[in-house]
Amino acid sequence: MRIDDDRTAETTDRGAGPVGGAPSVRRGRPAPTSKDVARVAGVSQSTVSYVMSGKRPISEKTRRIVLEAIDQLTYEPHAGARALAGHRTNVVGLVVPFHNPEAASGLMAFAEEIAVNARDHDYDVLMLTAAEGPAGLARVQRRAMCDAVIVMEVATDDPRAAMARELEMPVIFIGVPDDHDGLHCIDFDFETGALLLVDALADAGCREIAALGWSEERVGLGMNYVPRFRASAEARAAERGVRLRWISAPHTRAGVEGFLDSVLAPAGRSHPGLLTVHSPHDLGAALQQRGLVPGRDLDVVSLCTDVEAEAQPVAPTAVSPQPRDVSRLAMGWLFDLLDNEIPAELRLVEAHLTTRGSVRPLG
Amino acid sequence: MRIDDDRTAETTDRGAGPVGGAPSVRRGRPAPTSKDVARVAGVSQSTVSYVMSGKRPISEKTRRIVLEAIDQLTYEPHAGARALAGHRTNVVGLVVPFHNPEAASGLMAFAEEIAVNARDHDYDVLMLTAAEGPAGLARVQRRAMCDAVIVMEVATDDPRAAMARELEMPVIFIGVPDDHDGLHCIDFDFETGALLLVDALADAGCREIAALGWSEERVGLGMNYVPRFRASAEARAAERGVRLRWISAPHTRAGVEGFLDSVLAPAGRSHPGLLTVHSPHDLGAALQQRGLVPGRDLDVVSLCTDVEAEAQPVAPTAVSPQPRDVSRLAMGWLFDLLDNEIPAELRLVEAHLTTRGSVRPLG
DNA sequence: CTGTTAGCGCATTCAT
DNA sequence: ATGAATGCGCTAACAG
Numbered sequence: 001m002r003i004d005d006d007r008t009a010e011t012t013d014r015g016a017g018p019v020g021g022a023p024s025v026r027r028g029r030p031a032p033t034s035k036d037v038a039r040v041a042g043v044s045q046s047t048v049s050y051v052m053s054g055k056r057p058i059s060e061k062t063r064r065i066v067l068e069a070i071d072q073l074t075y076e077p078h079a080g081a082r083a084l085a086g087h088r089t090n091v092v093g094l095v096v097p098f099h100n101p102e103a104a105s106g107l108m109a110f111a112e113e114i115a116v117n118a119r120d121h122d123y124d125v126l127m128l129t130a131a132e133g134p135a136g137l138a139r140v141q142r143r144a145m146c147d148a149v150i151v152m153e154v155a156t157d158d159p160r161a162a163m164a165r166e167l168e169m170p171v172i173f174i175g176v177p178d179d180h181d182g183l184h185c186i187d188f189d190f191e192t193g194a195l196l197l198v199d200a201l202a203d204a205g206c207r208e209i210a211a212l213g214w215s216e217e218r219v220g221l222g223m224n225y226v227p228r229f230r231a232s233a234e235a236r237a238a239e240r241g242v243r244l245r246w247i248s249a250p251h252t253r254a255g256v257e258g259f260l261d262s263v264l265a266p267a268g269r270s271h272p273g274l275l276t277v278h279s280p281h282d283l284g285a286a287l288q289q290r291g292l293v294p295g296r297d298l299d300v301v302s303l304c305t306d307v308e309a310e311a312q313p314v315a316p317t318a319v320s321p322q323p324r325d326v327s328r329l330a331m332g333w334l335f336d337l338l339d340n341e342i343p344a345e346l347r348l349v350e351a352h353l354t355t356r357g358s359v360r361p362l363g
Numbered sequence: 364m365r366i367d368d369d370r371t372a373e374t375t376d377r378g379a380g381p382v383g384g385a386p387s388v389r390r391g392r393p394a395p396t397s398k399d400v401a402r403v404a405g406v407s408q409s410t411v412s413y414v415m416s417g418k419r420p421i422s423e424k425t426r427r428i429v430l431e432a433i434d435q436l437t438y439e440p441h442a443g444a445r446a447l448a449g450h451r452t453n454v455v456g457l458v459v460p461f462h463n464p465e466a467a468s469g470l471m472a473f474a475e476e477i478a479v480n481a482r483d484h485d486y487d488v489l490m491l492t493a494a495e496g497p498a499g500l501a502r503v504q505r506r507a508m509c510d511a512v513i514v515m516e517v518a519t520d521d522p523r524a525a526m527a528r529e530l531e532m533p534v535i536f537i538g539v540p541d542d543h544d545g546l547h548c549i550d551f552d553f554e555t556g557a558l559l560l561v562d563a564l565a566d567a568g569c570r571e572i573a574a575l576g577w578s579e580e581r582v583g584l585g586m587n588y589v590p591r592f593r594a595s596a597e598a599r600a601a602e603r604g605v606r607l608r609w610i611s612a613p614h615t616r617a618g619v620e621g622f623l624d625s626v627l628a629p630a631g632r633s634h635p636g637l638l639t640v641h642s643p644h645d646l647g648a649a650l651q652q653r654g655l656v657p658g659r660d661l662d663v664v665s666l667c668t669d670v671e672a673e674a675q676p677v678a679p680t681a682v683s684p685q686p687r688d689v690s691r692l693a694m695g696w697l698f699d700l701l702d703n704e705i706p707a708e709l710r711l712v713e714a715h716l717t718t719r720g721s722v723r724p725l726g
Numbered sequence: 727c728t729g730t731t732a733g734c735g736c737a738t739t740c741a742t
Numbered sequence: 743a744t745g746a747a748t749g750c751g752c753t754a755a756c757a758g
Binding site: 408420422425 | 746
């Protein structure tokens with residue numbers, strides 16, 4: 001049986017470090033535990049726990065004393081112990097996609113937003129890679145490494161969808177798999193975004209639209225937003241009696257040039273319209289080289305973030321997929337999901353058109 | 364006192380799921396524990412533990428039986444429990460920098476390489492943000508959330524350096540703070556890289572070099588590699604009797620154009636040399652627009668990855684900072700550090716010049 | 727309102 | 743070569 005504490009009841013020697021800029025970590029000393037806090041505060045260990053969790057009423061007086069002791073010892077709870085006893089890790093898993101230079105910037109924005117939101121709720125982020133596939137999700141659940149997972153860059157036919165249905169823990173997909181029944185999915189409303197962009201060109205009088213879509217690689221990986229956007233754009237173009245053409249290899253210099261050759265060469269063609277996705281860097285230069293100015297010689301609209309738009313020589317009228325909004329909402333949903341039972345659902349972030357003068361007003 | 368097990372000694376009902384594609388996670392059932400494995404295998408719990416850790420000799424026979432039970436139950440150890448009892452989390456922290464579109468691609472490559480290496484050692488990656496500053500390092504240590512941390516995008520005068528010295532846990536800096544005494548730092552050898560690039564131009568007969576460096580933002584943040592590279596390049600240029608000029612705002616279109624105007628306008632100037640860092644996308648287009656071809660009308664060398672180099676209209680002779688090599692080596696060092704006491708040290712990854720024909724052979 | 731107690735699932739020290 | 747017993751630091755149920 002235990003003979004009680006090995007540590008004596010001194011309340012002073014574990015106090016603050018050297019005067020003036022005491023380091024918040026002291027070498028050699030083991031990290032203080034809630035028992036240490038309890039001793040310093042002169043209360044029981046469970047009281048310390050309850051002060052931290054707020055799961056039962058505590059008198060204002062003891063509350064203050066305990067918080068003071070916590071502060072004095074710079075105590076922080078042992079994550080593993082807490083997870084073991086409390087069945088909660090305070091960690092969310094984030095499955096990041098395979099490296100993709102084209103989309104890297106957007107992905108980092110996503111990830112950062114998620115990490116910051118997590119910290120706001122005293123959560124941390126475990127970085128999982130797409131390389132682990134569905135098995136990765138099962139692994140982190142069985143090891144109890146996180147309370148929920150966010151999956152980015154979902155494919156139309158994504159094997160992680162089936163796995164997510166088997167898991168106990170909440171999984172939020174950023175993107176919409178074909179069969180998203182029973183899944184919690186959130187994404188930008190690419191369908192409406194496509195409508196807005198096609199309409200912007202059609203309203204300006206364009207009879208013909210050339211679209212520079214996602215890279216071949218993205219398409220090949222079956223990214224869910226590609227068909228969502230394309231199908232919607234095509235449907236609307238048909239409705240408006242506009243011809244819509246998709247360009248292959250849109251993100252190579254040759255692709256851009258070839259496109260310009262074929263579409264714009266017959267000078268005087270009526271109202272050529274350009275719809276770009278994440279405007280390829282070369283496009284601005286290519287147009288410029290041909291003396292073509294968006295909003296004067298042709299109409300250009302784009303699906304891209306505001307930052308990307310403003311970076312163009314001529315900022316295009318655009319619809320932003322709002323990566324930060326999407327991840328912020330995803331996190332809000334996730335935290336809701338952790339405490340409450342919420343039925344599976346598909347949530348879409350509203351699309352808006354930002355007019356920027358790359359489209360000629362119909363005159 | 365404990366009345367022993369609540370679970371009966373059946374060894375069959377927790378077996379594999381439905382025949383043919385049994386899901387590896389079964390809803391409703393609690394995750395199996397090492398005790399479950401022990402019961403199924405007919406051994407003690409500690410034996411299961413020792414089979415997994417290999418920390419004491421186990422007969423081949425029981426070893427096999429235990430592994431079989433583990434497999435059958437798809438058992439995985441509870442991360443929190445393991446961390447609590449074993450004082451090891453099997454997690455490495457990774458501090459990712461503030462969002463920076465310019466460098467996002469490289470950072471994702473870093474992160475992916477680190478994550479993959481971690482998984483190879485049965486480690487996971489906790490994503491920390493630079494926003495937490497030095498306090499973030501202290502926090503994850505006190506909470507026992509990881510066994511070591513890797514810090515990316517280190518500043519010349521980085522507050523995390525001081526914190527790292529206080530910590531018990533290993534911290535590896537990717538980058539070299541000014542005062543790196545007592546720190547474990549690893550990075551690409553930017554100094555030698557600069558020498559190689561300046562030499563390449565000087566050897567080709569350039570008397571004048573214009574350098575397009577990092578963005579103002581990077582410089583403003585005090586990124587350690589900026590002065591390391593610049594100082595070394597300047598020193599070598601002086602040695603070689605070459606004039607070296609740094610261009611401000613190198614990553615704006617105006618910056619690039621302004622630079623070309625001032626340096627190249629006086630046609631026939633002797634051997635203009637260009638040294639670029641992460642070639643701005645616009646540079647290729649800008650040169651092309653002026654009818655200038657690297658390797659014919661001027662000499663261009665670059666500090667950029669092979670991928671970035673090959674993406675240019677004319678692939679430049681270049682030195683690659685080898686992000687993947689650096690992170691792989693960092694992880695190797697880290698795992699070494701976890702088991703062995705290794706003195707602090709600065710490790711540099713060797714620089715190599717890859718000749719690609721953007722420099723005219725001296726004739 | 728607060729203290730006492732029993733595990734959470736594992737690693738590890740004793741025993742054999 | 744194996745088993746039994748202990749405790750890591752915490753949460754939550756139980757007892758006042």
